[in-house]
Amino acid sequence: MANRLIVCVWVLVAGVASTRTASAAAPRGQAIIQYFNTSWAEVTARMPEIAAAGYDAVWLPPATKGAEGVVDIGFSVYDRFDLGNRDQRGTVRTRYGTMEEAIGLVREAHRLGLLVYFDTVMNHNANPAKIENPGVTLPIVPMDGFPGTGPLDYHVLPGRDVGGGNYEVKNPAIFGGNVYTLAPNTGEREEIVPSIAMPSGVSVPGFTHLVRAPWIDFGNAGVNEELHLSLLGLYDFAIEQQVTPTGPASNDGVNLVSELPLPRYVRNPDRPETYPDNTPVAEDVREYLIRWIKWFGQTTDCDGLRLDAIKHVPPQFFGVDFPSDPIAFNQAFQDNLDQRRGSTDEVDDDGFEDGLLFGESFTGDFGSLLMYRRTGMYLLDFPLLFKMAHDGGVFARSGDGDLGQLSYPQGGMDGADTEFGGLGRTAGVAFVQSHDTNAPGAQPNGAYAFVMTRAGHGVVFFDGNNHDSTTFVKPGREDALGELGSTVITNLLSIRRRFARGGMFNRFVDGDTYVYERVVATPSGRNGATLLVALTDNTGAEARFGEFDPRPLLVTEFAPGTILREQTGNGSVADVTVLDPNAIPAAARDRALAEYDRSSDFPVPQNYGLLYLQIPAGPEIGYVAYAPRTPPMSVRLTVGGAEPGAIEVVTAPVRRTPSGARVPEAKIEALQVPGLLDISVISDATAVKAYAKIDGGASLPGVTLLSATSGGLYDAFIELGSVAGGFERRGLDVSSLPPGVHVLTVRVAGSGEPSFFSEEIFSFVVGGTLPTDAGVADGSRGDGALPDAGEGDAGTDAGIEDNDPDRDGIPTGSDVCPNRSDPIQSDFDGDRVGDACDVCPMTRSGSVVDGEGCVPVDEVTRSALDAIVEAILDERFDSALDSNSDGRVSVLDFVQRGNAR
Numbered sequence: 001m002a003n004r005l006i007v008c009v010w011v012l013v014a015g016v017a018s019t020r021t022a023s024a025a026a027p028r029g030q031a032i033i034q035y036f037n038t039s040w041a042e043v044t045a046r047m048p049e050i051a052a053a054g055y056d057a058v059w060l061p062p063a064t065k066g067a068e069g070v071v072d073i074g075f076s077v078y079d080r081f082d083l084g085n086r087d088q089r090g091t092v093r094t095r096y097g098t099m100e101e102a103i104g105l106v107r108e109a110h111r112l113g114l115l116v117y118f119d120t121v122m123n124h125n126a127n128p129a130k131i132e133n134p135g136v137t138l139p140i141v142p143m144d145g146f147p148g149t150g151p152l153d154y155h156v157l158p159g160r161d162v163g164g165g166n167y168e169v170k171n172p173a174i175f176g177g178n179v180y181t182l183a184p185n186t187g188e189r190e191e192i193v194p195s196i197a198m199p200s201g202v203s204v205p206g207f208t209h210l211v212r213a214p215w216i217d218f219g220n221a222g223v224n225e226e227l228h229l230s231l232l233g234l235y236d237f238a239i240e241q242q243v244t245p246t247g248p249a250s251n252d253g254v255n256l257v258s259e260l261p262l263p264r265y266v267r268n269p270d271r272p273e274t275y276p277d278n279t280p281v282a283e284d285v286r287e288y289l290i291r292w293i294k295w296f297g298q299t300t301d302c303d304g305l306r307l308d309a310i311k312h313v314p315p316q317f318f319g320v321d322f323p324s325d326p327i328a329f330n331q332a333f334q335d336n337l338d339q340r341r342g343s344t345d346e347v348d349d350d351g352f353e354d355g356l357l358f359g360e361s362f363t364g365d366f367g368s369l370l371m372y373r374r375t376g377m378y379l380l381d382f383p384l385l386f387k388m389a390h391d392g393g394v395f396a397r398s399g400d401g402d403l404g405q406l407s408y409p410q411g412g413m414d415g416a417d418t419e420f421g422g423l424g425r426t427a428g429v430a431f432v433q434s435h436d437t438n439a440p441g442a443q444p445n446g447a448y449a450f451v452m453t454r455a456g457h458g459v460v461f462f463d464g465n466n467h468d469s470t471t472f473v474k475p476g477r478e479d480a481l482g483e484l485g486s487t488v489i490t491n492l493l494s495i496r497r498r499f500a501r502g503g504m505f506n507r508f509v510d511g512d513t514y515v516y517e518r519v520v521a522t523p524s525g526r527n528g529a530t531l532l533v534a535l536t537d538n539t540g541a542e543a544r545f546g547e548f549d550p551r552p553l554l555v556t557e558f559a560p561g562t563i564l565r566e567q568t569g570n571g572s573v574a575d576v577t578v579l580d581p582n583a584i585p586a587a588a589r590d591r592a593l594a595e596y597d598r599s600s601d602f603p604v605p606q607n608y609g610l611l612y613l614q615i616p617a618g619p620e621i622g623y624v625a626y627a628p629r630t631p632p633m634s635v636r637l638t639v640g641g642a643e644p645g646a647i648e649v650v651t652a653p654v655r656r657t658p659s660g661a662r663v664p665e666a667k668i669e670a671l672q673v674p675g676l677l678d679i680s681v682i683s684d685a686t687a688v689k690a691y692a693k694i695d696g697g698a699s700l701p702g703v704t705l706l707s708a709t710s711g712g713l714y715d716a717f718i719e720l721g722s723v724a725g726g727f728e729r730r731g732l733d734v735s736s737l738p739p740g741v742h743v744l745t746v747r748v749a750g751s752g753e754p755s756f757f758s759e760e761i762f763s764f765v766v767g768g769t770l771p772t773d774a775g776v777a778d779g780s781r782g783d784g785a786l787p788d789a790g791e792g793d794a795g796t797d798a799g800i801e802d803n804d805p806d807r808d809g810i811p812t813g814s815d816v817c818p819n820r821s822d823p824i825q826s827d828f829d830g831d832r833v834g835d836a837c838d839v840c841p842m843t844r845s846g847s848v849v850d851g852e853g854c855v856p857v858d859e860v861t862r863s864a865l866d867a868i869v870e871a872i873l874d875e876r877f878d879s880a881l882d883s884n885s886d887g888r889v890s891v892l893d894f895v896q897r898g899n900a901r
Contacts, residue, residue, distance in 0.1 A: 027350075027351030027352065028501055028712070029425055029455060029456040029457045029458060030056040030057050030115070030356070030457045030458075031054060031055050031056050031057075031452065031457075031458055031460070031493055031496055031497070032055065032056065032057045032058070032059050032117070032429070032457060032458065032459045032460070033050055033053075033055045033057070033058055033059065033459075033460050033462055033480060034059040034431070034434060034435070034459050034460070034461045034462065034476075035050075035058055035059065035060060035462050035463075035464065036060075036061050036435050036461070036462070036463050036464075036473055036476065037061075037435075037463040037464055037466045037467065037468060037471070037473050037476075038096070038463065038464030038466050039096050039097050039101075040096045040097035040098075040101040040102050040104070040105045041097055041101055041105075042464060042466075042651070042652055043058070043060070043105055043464070044101070044104060044105045044108050045649075045651040045652065046464075046481065046651045046652060046666060047105070047108045047109055047112055047114065048112060048651075048668060048740075048741040048742070048743050048763055049481050049482075049651065049666070049668060050109075050112075050114060050481065051112040051113060051114055051695070051696075051743050052743050052761045052763065053480075053481055053482065053489075053490050053493055054490070054493035054494055054496065054497045055114065055460075055493065056114065056115060057114060057115035057116065057117060057303070057304075057356070058109055058114055058115070058116050058117070059117045059118075059119070059306055059459065060096075060105075060116065060117065060118050060119065061073060061074045061095075061096065061118075061119050061435075062074030062075060062077070062118065062119045062120065062121055062308075063083045063084070063094065063096070063099075063102050063118050063296075063300065064077055064078075064079065064080050064082065064083060064094070064121070065077075065078045065079045065082035065083070065084065065086070065088055065089060065094055066078055066089070066094065066095070066126070067089060067125070067126030067127075067138075067140075067141050068089070068126075068131060068132060068133050068136045068138060069089040069090040069091045069136070069138055070090065070091040070093065070094070070095055071095060071133045071135070071136060071471075072089075072094070072095055072133070073095065073435075073471055073472070073473060074094065074095065074096075074119065074121075075119075075121055075308060076125075076126035076127060076132060076234065077121050077124070077125050077126060078125070078126060078141060078146060078147070079146070079147040079148065080148065080289075080292045080296070081147070081148065081268060081271060081274050081292065081295065082094075082147070083098075083099035083102055083296075083299065083300070084096070084097055084098040084099045084100075084101070084102065085098060085099035085100070088147075089138060090138055099299075102300060103299070103300060103301070106300050106301050106302055107301070108740070110301070110696065111695055111696065111698075111738070111740075112695045112696050112743060113695060113696020113697060113716070114696070115303040115304065115356070116300075116302045116303055116304075117302065117303060117304040117305055117306055117356060117358075118296075118300065118302050118305060118306070119305075119306045119308060120293070120296075120305040120306060120307055120308060121308045121309070122237070122239070122289050122293075122307070122308075122313060122317075122329060123231065123234075123236065123237060123239075123308065123309045123310075123312045123313050124230075124231060124234035124235055124236050124237060124309070124312075125141075125146050125149060125154075125234065125235040125237075126140075126141055126146075126234060126235065127140075127232065127233040127234050127235075128140055128141060128142065128143055128194040128212060128233075128235060129184075129185070129190035129191070129192050129193075129194050129212075129233055130188070130189050130190050130191075130233070133470065133471065134470050135470075142196065143156075143194060143195070143196040143210070143212070143235070144196060146235075147268070148267040148268050148288060149237075149267070149285060149288065150199075150263070151196050151199060151210050152199065152202070152210075152238075152255065152258065152260060152262065152263045153237060153238060153262070153263070153284075153285035153288075154212065154213075154235045154236060154237060154238060155212075155213040155228050155229065155230065155236040155237070155238050155255065155256075155257035155258070156210040156211060156212055156213060156255075156257065156258050157169040157170060157171065157172075157182075157210070157211045157212075157213060157257060157258065158170045158198075158204040158206075158207035158209070158210065158211075158258065159182070159193075159195060159207055159208075159209045159210065159211035160206070160207050160208050160209060161195075161208065161209065162181065164183075165183070165184050165191075165192060165193060166181050166182065166183045166184075166193065167181070167182050167193050167195060167209065167211050168180070168181050168182075169181075169182045169211050170204070170206075170207060172256060172257050172258070172259050173259070174224050174228070174256055174257075175224065175225075182211060182214060185214070185215055185233065188215065188232075188233060190233060193211055193212070194211065194212040195209045195210065195211045195212070196209060196210050197209055197210075198210060202260065204260075210258065212230055212233075212235060213228065213229045213230045213236060213257055214229055214230060215229065215230050215231075215232065215233055216229045216230065216231055216312075226311055226312055227240070227312060227313070227314055228240070228256055228257050229257075231309060231312050236312065237285055237289070238255040238256070238257065238258070238262060238285060239285060239286045239289065239313060239314070239317045239327075240255075240256055240314045240316070240317070241286065241314060241316040241317055241321070241327045242254075242316075243316055243321040243322055243325075244322065245322060246322055246323075247322050248322075253284065262284040262285060262286070263284065264282045264283060264284045264287075265282050265283075266280045266281065266282050266283075267283060267288050268280065274291070274292075274295050275291065276291075276294075286317065286327045287326065287327070289329065290326070290327065290328075290329060290332045293305075293329060293332055293333050293336075294332055294333070294335075294336045297333055297336040297337060297340065298336060298340065301340060303337070303355055303356070304355040304356035304357055304358075305333060305355070305357050305358075306358055306359075306360065306380075307357060307358065307359040307360065307377060308360055309360060309361075310359035310360060310361050310372055310377070310379075311360075311361040311362065311363065311368070315371055315372050315374070315375050317329055318330045318359075318372065318375035318376070318377060319331075319374065319375030319376060320376075330348075330357050330375055330376040330377055331348070331376065333355055333357065334348040334354065334355055334357075334376070337354075337355045338353070341353065348376055349376050356378065356429075356457075357376065357377040357378065358377060358378040358379060358380055358429045358457075359372055359377045359378070359379050359380065360379075360380050361379060361380070361382065362382055362436075363382055364382055364383040364386045365383075366383060366417075366418055366423075369382075369383070369423065369427075370417055370427065373417060373427045378423075378427060378428060378429050378457070379423055379427060379428055379429070380428070380429050380431060380434075381422040381423045381428035381429060381430045381431065382422075383418075383421070383422040383423060384406075384420075384421045384422025384423065384428070384430055385422070385430075385431060385432070385437065387405050387406060387421050387422065388406060388421060388422075388432070388440075388447055388450065388451075389432050389433065389437075389439065389440040389444075389447045390437065390440075393440055393447075394406065394537050395432075395440040395442060395443040395444065395446045395447040395450075395537065396440035396441060396442050396443075397442055397443075397537070398442045398443070398539050398618075398619065399512070399537050399538045399539045399540060399618070401537055402511050403509075403510075403511060403512055403513060403514045403535060403536070403537045404509045404510055404511055404514060405421060406420060406421035406450060406514055407420065407421070407506050407509040407514050407516070407599070408420070408421070408506075410505070410506055410600065410601045410602070411424050411425065411455060411503070411504060412503050412504070412505060412601075412602055413502070413503030413519065413521070413527075414503065415455060415456070415503070415504075419455075419504075420454055420455070420504065420516075423456075424455075424456065425455040425456030425457075426456075428456060428457070429456075429457040429458075429459060430451045430454060430456060430457065430458045430459065431451065431458070431459035431461065432444065432447040432448055432451055432459075432460075432461070432477075433461045433474065433476075433477065434459070434461050434474070435461065435463075435472075435473045435474055436472075436474065437474065438474050438475070439461075439475075439477065442539075442618075442619055443537060443539070443618045443619040443620075443622060444477075445488055445619075445620055445621070445622075445623070446535055446536075446537060446618060446619070446622050446623055448460070448477070448488070448489060448492060449492060449533070449535060449568070449623040449625075450533075450535060450623075452489075452492040452493065452495070452496045452500070453492070453495065453496060453500045453518070453531065453533045453625060454500075454504065455502075455503065455504040455518070458496075460477055460480045460489055460493075461474075461476045461477055461480070462476040462477055462480035462481065463475060463476030464476070464652065464655070465478055465483060465652075465655040465656070465657060465663040466655055467656075467657065467658045469658065475657070475658045477489060478657055478663070481666070483663055483664075483666065484657075484661070484663060491567075491568060491569070492568075494567075494759075495531070495567045495568070495625050495627070497759075498627070498630075498756070498757065498759065499518065499530045499531035499567070499625070499627040499756070500518050500530070500531050501518060501520055501530055501531075501711060502518050502519050502520030502521070502530060502754075503518065503519045503520070503527075504516055504517070504518055504519070505517050505519055505557070505600060505602055506599045506600045506601075506602075507532070507554055507555055507556065507596065507599065507600065508534075508545070508551065508552075508554055508555075508595060508596070508599050509598075509599040510551075512536055512537060512538045512543065513534065513535065513536045513538075513543045513551065513615060514534070514535045514536075515532065515533070515534040515535075515545075515554055515613075516532075516533055517529050517531065517532045517533075517556060517557055518530045518531040518532075518533075519557055519605075520711060520754050522710075522753035522754050523710060523753065524753055526606075526753075527557060527605065527606075528557070528753055528754040529556060529557035529558045529605075530627065530754055530756070531625060531626070531627045532554075532556055532558070532564065532611075532625070532626045532627070533623065533624070533625045533626075534554075534613060534615045534623065534624050534625075534626075535615070535622060535623045536615045536616075536617065536618060536622045536623070537618060537622060538617055538618065538622070539617055539618040539619050539622070540617060541617055542572075542614050542615055542616050542617050543614070543615040543617075544613070544614050544615075545611065545612060545613040545614070546612045546613075547584070547585070547588040547612075549612075551595070552588070552591040552592040552594075552595045553579070553584065553588060553589075553591075553592040553610040553611060553612065554592065554610065554611040554612075554613055555592055555593065555596040555604060555605070555608050555609075555610060556578060556605075556608060556609050556610070556611050557605040557608060557609075558578045558609055558611075558628070559578065559607055559609060560578050560579060560580035560581070560607070560609040561577065561578060561580070561609075562577070562578040562609065562628055563575055563576075563577050563578075563628070563629050564576050564577075564578065564611075564626035564627060564628060564629075565626065565627065565628070565629045566624055566625070566626055567625045567626065567627055568621075568623060568624055568625050570616050570621035570622075570623060570624050571614065571615075571616065571624040571626075572614055572616065573612075573613075573614060575629070576611055576612060576613065576626060578609035578610070578611060579609055579610045579611065579612075580609065580610075581608065581609065581610050584610055589610070592610055611626075613626075627756070628750075628756050630748070630750055630756050630757060630758040631683045631684060631686045631687035631748045631749070631750050631757075631758050632683055632684055632686075632687075632758070633681055633682070633683050633687070633690075633746070633748040633758045633760060634681070634682040634683075635679065635680070635681050635746050635760045635762070636679075636680045636681075636682075637671060637673075637677060637678070637679060637680075637744075637762060637764075638677075638678045638680070639672075639673055639674060639676065639677060639678070640676070641678075644671045644672050644673055644764070645671070645672045645768070646669050646670060646671050646672060647669075647670050647672060647765065647768070647770075648667050648668070648669055648670075649667060649668040649669075649670055649741055649765075649770065650665050650666070650667050651666045651667065651668055652665065652666035653665060668741055668763050669763065670741050670763040670764050670765045671762060671763070671764040671765070672764070672765060672767065672768050673734055673764045673765070673766055673767075674735075674766070674767055674768070675733065675734065675735040675766070676731045676732065676733055676734075676735075677731075677732045677734055677764075678728070678729070678730045678731065678732070679692055679720060679728060679729045679730075679732065679744075679746065680726065680727075680728045681720060681726045681727040681728065681746060681748060682725055682726040683725075683726050683727070683748050686750050686751065687726070687727075687748045687749070687750060688749055688750060688751045689719060689720075689722075689727070689748075689749045690719070690720040690726070690727035690746065690747065690748045690749070691706070691714045691717035691718065691719055691720065691746070691747045691748075691749070691757075692717060692718055692720060692729060692732075692744065692745065692746050692747075693716055693717040693718070693744070693745045694734065694737070694742055694743070694744055694745075695737075695742055695743055696716065697715070697716025697717070698737060698742075700732065700733055700734065700736065700737075701733045701736065702733070703718050703732070704718065705717070705718060706718065706719065710753075710754075710755050711754065711755065713747075713749075713755055713757065714747065714749070717745075717747065727748070734764075734766055735766060737766050739765075739766070739770065740765070740770065741763050741764070741765055741770070742763065742764050742765065742766070743761060743762070743763055744761070744762040744763070744764060745759065745760075745761050746759065746760050746761075746762075747759050815834075816832055816833060816834035817833070817834030817837040817838075819837070820834075820837050833849060833851070833852065833853030837852070837853070838852070838853035864881070867881055868881050868883075868889060871889040872889055876889070877889055
């Protein structure tokens with residue numbers, strides 16, 4: 001490769017705002033990558049890959065400082081106003097990096113046209129009775145030890161010490177008002193009952209302490225228990241709100257568990273910058289959280305939130321319950337987003353210029369979920385997960401489930417709050433797996449095929465292939481960005497981006513197969529199909545549709561004569577032609593129509609056609625997707641008439657899967673464009689227009705970006721000029737673009753309605769190199785601190801260089817990789833040489849290793865291993881080298897000889 005330059009993981013601070021524009025079409029569902037267990041810097045470095053893969057948004061873990069310091073996943077909150085910029089809980093940075101790195105990540109995402117959603121915790125602070133993560137030596141945080149909150153902000157019970165570590169506690173009226181004895185929850189590894197002496201000025205006759213509310217017993221919990229007791233032992237906030245249609249109720253502002261008034265005081269007197277107008281004011285805990293979410297949005301510039309554990313937060317806290325309601329968490333974020341974007345948007349729930357807020361409630365009960373939907377948030381689609389992918393779900397089985405349960409209720413063109421097996425496109429965010437739930441073991445590809453082609457938002461969970469078995473975070477989808485040679489997910493993303501839009505209509509349903517079509521309204525007023533998807537959960541035989549097959553011909557809205565191409569690569573038939581029903585024998589046509597009528601709530605489409613189809617058997621390839629053929633395209637990018645050179649950008653180090661398989665370095669091959677770029681596209685007569693877009697729609701000199709295009713398909717693109725045999729744009733001036741990897745998308749559109757396009761995507765850098773000063777990390781996990789990471793907190797980095805030369809927040813004496821920044825500290829083989837610097841990452845337990853994590857090799861063994869390698873390369877047999885006596889010299893002999901050391 002010309003002028004190849006290997007550049008290690010880098011962090012980009014410079015960037016420009018996203019230029020996303022809303023078209024006249026209804027908003028499409030987003031493809032969201034949930035990207036966990038990875039440093040901000042590594043996620044930032046991989047942002048061009050995320051954009052090129054076809055994701056619309058990135059969902060990240062909590063950015064706030066956790067009580068267990070640098071190893072805290074983020075859900076055990078310590079300080080909400082510390083995003084990795086204050087020296088607390090043994091570290092300045094969080095598990096994922098510094099505040100400046102988090103801000104830089106969002107800026108980089110916006111440059112590339114991506115949205116960013118942070119996981120957000122408003123229900124609780126950390127557990128006060130135990131340390132969750134192994135190896136943490138920090139003391140637990142006492143009830144009065146959290147910045148900005150205190151004992152009377154939590155759901156606590158009046159109590160008195162009765163000896164033996166036990167407390168007699170008084171239940172509130174909502175739990176019967178009785179007195180009972182509360183003992184340490186030793187079954188959950190708690191050795192104490194968390195308590196504190198009654199605060200000064202507070203009196204509950206007969207009681208001397210405040211005691212944390214007990215754990216929720218989910219086997220016996222009603223609504224009050226779920227709202228007001230302790231989730232997993234965490235300090236539960238008293239953020240209930242008592243309301244009337246016109247204002248607060250007379251008993252508002254009372255903690256329903258302690259039955260004491262919520263205190264109002266100045267909570268962050270030393271942090272005036274966290275208050276509006278830099279003026280600290282007195283607040284109760286609810287007002288504190290409202291202030292925090294406005295500050296968080298303003299500081300990070302994020303686009304939305306995933307709301308943790310909403311089932312344990314009263315819905316009144318989220319929604320607007322009366323005019324000018326001051327306790328409306330969702331509205332507070334939306335108003336701040338409008339302010340940041342300069343928007344006058346007055347409707348925060350129509351998908352235009354709105355932040356996507358989506359809540360987590362582990363339930364399949366539509367009623368309880370829709371109660372939260374009315375507050376303005378979407379919901380993670382647990383009802384669909386339970387039917388589809390969770391224990392007993394159809395894709396968690398090997399063909400003995402009922403695939404048809406995913407087909408109803410039917411949402412048609414406009415959608416509904418419940419449709420197609422779960423929450424609808426107007427209420428839900430569908431997912432297959434997450435940090436809390438594993439992927440279905442039997443047929444995960446089928447589950448992802450459904451979620452990625454179904455109407456509405458869909459999530460792919462990715463842990464960066466940085467799995468850490470010491471945490472509760474489940475393994476992610478390993479090929480979410482096309483790694484390990486798999487294009488399953490990236491191909492589904494391409495299908496989604498190019499074809500899966502508009503309404504959704506059933507075409508055939510039974511227990512083993514489900515066929516549906518995506519349909520859009522066109523500018524001429526008629527409907528047009530864009531994609532036909534067919535699924536089977538049968539792992540033993542393919543599903544066939546035809547005149548003489550077990551299942552009938554399929555009804556489709558694609559017009560007769562349309563040639564459809566299979567897009568997944570799974571189908572045995574690459575192209576199928578839509579048949580004219582008038583040319584089909586009446587018996588076959590009538591059978592097809594009868595089955596359509598049984599499967600669909602909607603009339604037969606006008607000008608319908610019929611299809612033969614085969615779906616291969618699962619478990620890996622039990623799905624196909626057919627869409628119209630799009631114009632051929634060949635793109636040539638040149639600089640001054642010559643092909644540009646290229647550099648190779650390493651965006652993630654070598655990693656490994658939970659099974660121990662090595663995941664190679666992630667790399668981007670980026671063209672070197674010094675300033676002026678020529679784009680030439682060759683196509684055929686089926687192509688009518690061509691378009692190009694840089695990043696999320698970068699503004700360039702002399703360029704007009706398109707807007708309000710049909711379906712928004714070409715918004716933020718520029719149109720290329722027509723020339724003989726194709727299209728071109730010469731002299732596109734990219735010299736003003738900021739440093740970093742840029743993404744060029746070229747689309748060629750065919751004629752007719754709806755619009756369909758072919759697409760090619762390229763990466764490039766302006767000039768020959770990437771930045772080599774601030775922003776270039778050391779190539780470990782991409783988590784090198786930026787030069788001014790602690791700016792604004794004088795003295796927070798004092799002494800780090802002496803005891804932490806790699807600046808990862810881990811003192812040298814405890815650091816498993818002391819000379820390379822690695823706050824994750826994963827050590828797959830447990831040899832005390834961290835994965836980020838372990839040359840031999842799978843040594844046997846108890847082995848003595850050298851500084852590189854390898855068992856030292858004596859000269860005799862080394863000579864024998866070298867001889868085995870030479871024999872393998874020469875395809876030569878030598879019985880002296882045949883360690884396992886199988887009659888040949890292979891890698892197995894190498895492994896056996898090496899293991900004998």
